[in-house]
Amino acid sequence: MQNFDENVTLITPSAPVAVATHGGRAKCLQRLVRMDLPVPDTVALSFKAVKDIAGGRLPDLERILEPFGEGALMCVRPSSEDPDWGGPGAVLNIGMNDATYVELSDKIGHEAAAELYLRFVKNFAVHVARLDPDVFDEITEEGSVGLGAALAAYEDETDEPFPQDVGQQLTEVLRSMARAWEGTSARLLRQAKGAPADAGLGLVVQRMALGLGAGECGSGVIQFIDSATGEPKVKGRYLSQSQGREALLQAEAIYLEKDTRGPSLQEQAPEAFEMLKDYGARMRVRLREEMQIEFTIENGEVHILDGVRVGRSNRAALRIAVDLAESGVISREEAVLRIAPGALSELLHRQVDPTAPRDRIARGVAASPGAATGKIVFSAADAQASAARGEPCVLVRRETQPEDIRGMHAAVAVVTERGGMTSHAAVIGRGLGLPCVVGVDGLRFSMRKKQLQTRDDRIFREGDVITVDGTTGDVLAGEPAMLEPALDDGLQTLMDWADEFRDIQIRANADTPADAQVARNFKAQGIGLARTEHMFFEADRLTAMREMIFANAEEDRRAALERILPMQRADFIDLFRIMAGLPVCIRLFDPPLHEFLPSDRNGLLNLAEALDLPLSDVTRRAEELEEYNPMLGLRGVRLGVTVPEIYEMQARAIFEATVATVRSGAIVVPEIMIPLVSAKREVELVKTRVDAVAAAVRNETGRDFTYRLGVMVETPRACLRAGDIASHAAFFSFGTNDLTQMTYGLSRDDAGRFMSNYVTEGVFPEDPFHRLDTEGVGELLDLAATRAREARPNIVLSICGEHGGNPESIAFCRKAGFNYVSCSPFRVPGARLAAAQFALRDRGIG
Numbered sequence: 001m002q003n004f005d006e007n008v009t010l011i012t013p014s015a016p017v018a019v020a021t022h023g024g025r026a027k028c029l030q031r032l033v034r035m036d037l038p039v040p041d042t043v044a045l046s047f048k049a050v051k052d053i054a055g056g057r058l059p060d061l062e063r064i065l066e067p068f069g070e071g072a073l074m075c076v077r078p079s080s081e082d083p084d085w086g087g088p089g090a091v092l093n094i095g096m097n098d099a100t101y102v103e104l105s106d107k108i109g110h111e112a113a114a115e116l117y118l119r120f121v122k123n124f125a126v127h128v129a130r131l132d133p134d135v136f137d138e139i140t141e142e143g144s145v146g147l148g149a150a151l152a153a154y155e156d157e158t159d160e161p162f163p164q165d166v167g168q169q170l171t172e173v174l175r176s177m178a179r180a181w182e183g184t185s186a187r188l189l190r191q192a193k194g195a196p197a198d199a200g201l202g203l204v205v206q207r208m209a210l211g212l213g214a215g216e217c218g219s220g221v222i223q224f225i226d227s228a229t230g231e232p233k234v235k236g237r238y239l240s241q242s243q244g245r246e247a248l249l250q251a252e253a254i255y256l257e258k259d260t261r262g263p264s265l266q267e268q269a270p271e272a273f274e275m276l277k278d279y280g281a282r283m284r285v286r287l288r289e290e291m292q293i294e295f296t297i298e299n300g301e302v303h304i305l306d307g308v309r310v311g312r313s314n315r316a317a318l319r320i321a322v323d324l325a326e327s328g329v330i331s332r333e334e335a336v337l338r339i340a341p342g343a344l345s346e347l348l349h350r351q352v353d354p355t356a357p358r359d360r361i362a363r364g365v366a367a368s369p370g371a372a373t374g375k376i377v378f379s380a381a382d383a384q385a386s387a388a389r390g391e392p393c394v395l396v397r398r399e400t401q402p403e404d405i406r407g408m409h410a411a412v413a414v415v416t417e418r419g420g421m422t423s424h425a426a427v428i429g430r431g432l433g434l435p436c437v438v439g440v441d442g443l444r445f446s447m448r449k450k451q452l453q454t455r456d457d458r459i460f461r462e463g464d465v466i467t468v469d470g471t472t473g474d475v476l477a478g479e480p481a482m483l484e485p486a487l488d489d490g491l492q493t494l495m496d497w498a499d500e501f502r503d504i505q506i507r508a509n510a511d512t513p514a515d516a517q518v519a520r521n522f523k524a525q526g527i528g529l530a531r532t533e534h535m536f537f538e539a540d541r542l543t544a545m546r547e548m549i550f551a552n553a554e555e556d557r558r559a560a561l562e563r564i565l566p567m568q569r570a571d572f573i574d575l576f577r578i579m580a581g582l583p584v585c586i587r588l589f590d591p592p593l594h595e596f597l598p599s600d601r602n603g604l605l606n607l608a609e610a611l612d613l614p615l616s617d618v619t620r621r622a623e624e625l626e627e628y629n630p631m632l633g634l635r636g637v638r639l640g641v642t643v644p645e646i647y648e649m650q651a652r653a654i655f656e657a658t659v660a661t662v663r664s665g666a667i668v669v670p671e672i673m674i675p676l677v678s679a680k681r682e683v684e685l686v687k688t689r690v691d692a693v694a695a696a697v698r699n700e701t702g703r704d705f706t707y708r709l710g711v712m713v714e715t716p717r718a719c720l721r722a723g724d725i726a727s728h729a730a731f732f733s734f735g736t737n738d739l740t741q742m743t744y745g746l747s748r749d750d751a752g753r754f755m756s757n758y759v760t761e762g763v764f765p766e767d768p769f770h771r772l773d774t775e776g777v778g779e780l781l782d783l784a785a786t787r788a789r790e791a792r793p794n795i796v797l798s799i800c801g802e803h804g805g806n807p808e809s810i811a812f813c814r815k816a817g818f819n820y821v822s823c824s825p826f827r828v829p830g831a832r833l834a835a836a837q838f839a840l841r842d843r844g845i846g
Contacts, residue, residue, distance in 0.1 A: 007049040008059050010067050011042045011204075021046050023079030023202035028287070028307050035286055037279055037304045040207040041067045044079070045174070047200025054178035061167045068207055071100055075244075076173050078181070079202035083308055085195040088180040091127060091173045092244055093120035093208060097164040101147075108213035112241070114144040116212060119243075121150045121162060124169070128176040131157050170205070177203060206305065211243045215299035216269045220247040222256055223292040223310050224280050230312065230319030230490075234277075236292075238265040245294065275302050283307055288330050290320050313354075314343035315486040322490040325497075332497045337837055337846040339494065341807050341830035345369035345471060347486040348826055349433065352469050356480035361454045361466070362443040365420055365752050366473035368429035368436035369826075372412035373467040373479045376460060378450045380407025387411070394466055396452065398445055399438075399749065400425040402595045405537050408434060413468035415475055417445045420752030422737040422769040422802055428534075430802065430824035431515055435470035439752035443475065495523065495829055498836035504813060505820035506831045507583070509800060511535070513574035518825040523832070526583035527575065528733065528822020529673070529712075529800040532650060533591050535571050536564070543610060545596050550611060550621055554645060561649040568650060572657035576668045585671035585733065585800075585822075586654055587712060588686075589639060589646050592630040597622050631741075636676025636714075640686050651690045655697040658705050671708045673733060678717040680724040687728055712800070714738035719784035726788040726795050733822070734781055736801030736809075740768050743777050769802075772809040785816055798822060807834035814838055 006016040011026065013034045019027045026044040033039050049059050068074060074094045078087025096117050104113035125131040135157055139149045154162050163169050180186055181201040191197060211219040220238030225231065234257040239247035247253040255264040256273065266273040276295060279302075283291045287307070294306040312320060318339055325335035349370025352358065374392035377383045380403065386393035387410035395411035397404060399418040408414055408428055412435070416425045419438035429436030444453040452460040460466060460477070467476040507528030508519030512535070516527060536545050541564055548560035575584050598604055608618040627633035640647040654670050661668045674686050687709055698704055710731030713719060716739070726732065741748045748769050755767045764773075772778060781799075788795050797818045803809040805823030810831060813821050823831050840846055 005060075005063065007046040008063050009044055011039075011044050015044070017044050019081055021048075021200075021202070023047070023081055023200070024083055025077060025079035025306065025308075026202050026204050029204065029206075031287060032283070032304055032307055035282060037282075038302060039304050040209050042204050042206040043067060045203040045205070047202055050174075050178045050181070050201050050203055053174050054182045058171060058174075061171060064170065064205055065167065068095075071095070071103060073100070073208035073210070074170070075206050075208055076170075076177060077204050077206065077306070078177065079204050080190075080195075081199060082195065085190040085193055085199060086186075087201055088177040088186075089127060090244065091123055091177070093117075093123075094169050094173055095166045096120040097162075097166070097169075099164070108210070111143040112212050114147045115142065116210070116243075118142075118147045118150055121147070121154060124162075124173070125150075125154050125157075128172050129154075129158060130176075174203060177201075208243075209296040209298050209303035209305065211296040211298060212241050213299060216240070216272070217298055218242050218247070219244060219294075219296045220253075220256065220265065221245060221292060221294050222276050222280065223290065224277075224284070225290050225310060225312075225316065225320060227310060227312050227316055230316035230323070238268075238297075240268075243296070269297060269300065272297050272300065272302050279304060284324075285329055288324065288334075290324075314340075314346045317343065318347065318486070318494060319488075319490045322493050326493075333501065333840050333845050336494065336498050336501060336833065337840060339833060341834040341837070344491075344830045344833060345826070347491055348829065349435070349471070349485055351471060351483045352467065352474075352476070353481040353483050358474065358480060359477040360474050361452075361458065361460070361477050362440050362475040364415070364437040364440035364473050364475070365426070366470055367419070367421055367423070367426035367438045368414075368432075368434055369471040370433065370435040371467060371469045371471065371482060372435045373465060373482075374412045375463050375465055376452070377407075377411070378447055378462060380404045380410070382462075383407035383410040394468055396445070397425070398447060399423065400428070402533065402537055402591060403542075403598075405534055406539075408432060413470065414438075415440060415466075415468055417443070418752070419749055420755060420769050421767060422740075422748040423752070424749070427737070427802060427824075428511075429470070430805075430826060431509060431511060433518065433826040435468045437468055437470055437473050437475055440475060491829070495832060498833045499523070500836075501839050502832060502835035503839045504810065504818065504835050506828055506835060507585075507798070507800075507820050507822040508825045508828050509804075509822050510575070510825060513571065513578055515825055516575050516578040519828060520578055520580075520582075522825055522828040524582075524825065524828045525820065526585070527579060528585050528798060528804070528820060530575060530584060530586045531590065532568070532571075532586060533589055535568060536596065538567075541567055542596065546607060547611060548646075549593050549596060549625070550613065550618070557643070557645045558649075561645055565649050565653055568653035569657045569660070572654055572670075573660055576657060576661040576666065576670075577664075581667040583669065583671055585673050585710075585731075586650075587673045587675050588637075588650055590636050590675040592625070592627060592633055592635040593639070594622070594625040594627070594630060597625065631738075631747075636712075637674050637682045637686060638676065640674065641682060644685075644689055647686060648689055648693055651693040652697060655694055655705065655707070656701075658707070659697065659701045659703045662703065662705060669706055669708065671710060671731065673710050673712050673731075675712040675735070676714050676738070677711040677725060678715040678721075680721065680728065683711060683725055683728040710796070713784060714742070716743055716780060719780040722784035723787035723791040726791040729788075729792070729795065731796035731798070732784065732788055733798045733800045734784070736772060736777065736781075736799055736803040737769065739780065739801070740773065740777050740803075743773075743780060744768060771806055772799075772803040772812060774808070774812050778812055781812075782816055785818070796820075805831045807831075807838075810834050811838050 009015045011030050017030045022044045075092040077090040080087045101117045218240040219242045222236040226233045237247040237253035239253040290310045291307045292310045296303045321335040321338040324330045325332045352371045374394040377393045383395045392412045394413045396415045414436045416438045450462040505525045507526045508524035509529040510516040511531045544563040548557050551557040608615040658668045708730040710729045712735045714735035798820045800822040804821035805827030
């Protein structure tokens with residue numbers, strides 16, 4: 001093959017072969033040739049050549065066949081740009097005909113040659129001539145008898161004898177594989193795997209190393225790490241007198257390394273085994289990857305047919321990347337770039353074993369990753385009772401409310417009928433590291449009967465065991481096998497490397513001291529959002545909170561809040577102590593007051609008894625607090641302006657906690673955040689009161705301290721008036737959950753019902769509550785950032801909505817010059833990794 005033709009080329013060290021034009025398999029084979037490994041002669045056909053074949057324009061067959069000579073057998077394998085995109089199956093033993101059969105009978109024996117010919121006839125008939133496999137079902141004989149029957153069956157079905165011309169055989173194989181790649185089903189399948197619609201296919205034509213005959217002959221597959229764990233281990237099988245990947249399919253295949261369970265290649269052919277180990281070690285270094293080798297042994301001689309990247313789980317991928325970097329094969333930068341941030345979720349949580357059977361009873365939005373098994377309960381109280389008995393439980397609700405938080409803490413997982421990625425259950429679930437599936441489709445919730453009914457009419461009652469897979473969104477019956485989290489040294493090492501490279505801070509959203517401890521363990525650089533209202537739902541605080549709500553006079557409200565003050569102060573002391581000098585941003589009270597009141601008659605009756613009030617008074621007050629649209633009503637800063645005692649109590653708790661913590665020798669600079677701001681005057685009013693409380697605490701304690709006051713930007717108007725508001729704020733933290741809700745006019749709790757249809761129809765590229773809308777909401781962020789900096793150049797900017805843990809959102813924040821992002825504690829490692837990857841790519845690495 002002397003003439004230059006980049007579309008049909010013999011693979012040599014200098015041949016014009018590239019992944020982008022010939023595919024990954026062709027390029028890998030060239031790299032093996034450059035290493036002087038024993039690769040059989042191989043001709044590569046480019047994407048263009050294969051596309052021409054599909055269109056009826058055949059390449060020069062003589063050019064393809066020239067390197068192989070007369071009587072050679074060949075195989076054709078696909079070579080797509082990415083191995084994960086798949087391709088048509090390989091076709092082996094092309095060139096097998098009557099004449100070759102006679103020649104091989106003398107070399108490897110009559111029956112072995114007949115078996116080889118028979119395999120090719122069946123393979124060609126089914127995958128090339130497209131005959132029904134049933135044609136050969138009645139052929140039970142092997143060897144020459146079976147071969148004769150197969151040839152006769154082929155002729156009966158096609159009305160023509162089996163093709164004897166090697167060129168015709170190869171032509172039909174190439175045409176069949178090229179057209180299969182262009183077919184509609186194949187196109188849709190690879191697009192589902194992330195391939196572009198116009199992805200090309202290359203083909204490689206390779207001389208067969210038979211694996212059949214005298215002496216030690218066979219084929220096998222070998223790799224040197226465990227695909228599930230990434231631990232060093234010889235894996236694979238070998239089968240004497242076989243071809244291709246038969247060793248992985250046949251029960252009689254033997255082990256590779258010495259094994260007490262049976263015979264091994266190491267014992268049967270020790271020289272070949274040592275040679276394979278040497279080739280594997282060389283490929284690991286040269287190709288900078290853990291490789292799986294497909295090999296053939298022919299009369300004791302090893303041939304390398306193919307090398308592919310070892311398939312691996314996420315935990316194995318992390319260990320492999322770290323091991324390669326620590327052994328100097330790749331750089332630490334490349335190791336960081338090799339791990340997808342989303343893959344870390346699997347490492348931080350229990351997961352359903354991918355090999356375990358899955359009895360799916362419903363599917364919903366995968367709102368918080370991980371998996372857990374427990375008995376069904378339908379109320380927070382029942383969840384707490386179950387936890388007290390030591391019985392894992394799954395809390396099932398139509399949708400969770402703030403009063404369900406205690407039940408969520410007690411449960412091992414949560415399932416809700418309604419909700420999306422930023423619904424209450426989803427946000428709290430991610431904060432707690434609790435597997436959560438929301439917006440469930442396929443289950444009928446009957447809270448009164450305390451049962452769930454599936455589409456196939458199965459009934460699941462309270463106490464029945466189910467499994468929640470928050471990584472996939474599946475709700476499963478029973479208790480499948482689980483894989484434990486992989487919190488090993490490899491993860492810590494990778495995270496340390498990521499921290500060296502990233503250039504934006506990562507904080508965590510934490511509502512309780514326990515959340516803060518998780519955040520600290522994951523090396524968050526502070527608390528970006530502490531939602532103080534979640535601290536009010538403990539039983540001893542809830543009663544005092546309700547007394548405050550029912551108080552008619554300011555002094556009565558203050559008296560009720562006085563009972564809560566020491567509890568809040570203790571919470572803040574714990575937060576400051578756990579974060580040990582790192583910034584803690586505390587959001588002042590945000591939700592509407594009705595969330596603290598029961599909604600059913602029994603609950604109202606119990607409340608009336610607790611408050612020693614007539615039921616009519618309690619009912620009337622609850623009705624007074626009802627709002628048509630409470631999320632746009634009396635909440636956030638509006639409560640701070642109209643019921644200022646709440647914010648004053650919280651400010652005092654923060655400052656007294658600051659003084660107490662400073663006395664112990666710690667450094668504390670609390671950040672106080674005002675939620676739902678839309679006007680400068682709101683900030684002025686709250687700031688005046690907070691400053692007054694700070695002055696009072698300084699006078700009472702004789703201690704000085706500093707603090708920063710900022711706003712949570714959640715309304716479009718706050719973005720538009722950012723310049724005015726910034727004059728009174730040391731920082732802006734964008735609450736992108738509510739900002740997205742208000743910008744779109746979408747309920748973040750209800751949008752999950754139709755969002756999948758919107759994404760499918762192309763209305764939105766992605767759920768805007770899951771991935772930040774950088775065009776619409778992002779424009780508001782950019783505008784607000786620009787106007788805020790014009791008024792206050794040193795203002796600190798951040799995102800504290802759930803978008804903060806999303807890689808695309810982190811990329812946006814870096815580009816916009818934000819100081820940090822804040823996300824749920826269990827999303828902190830992924831955010832740290834994503835930030836590092838963006839920084840490396842900006843430096844031209846990766």
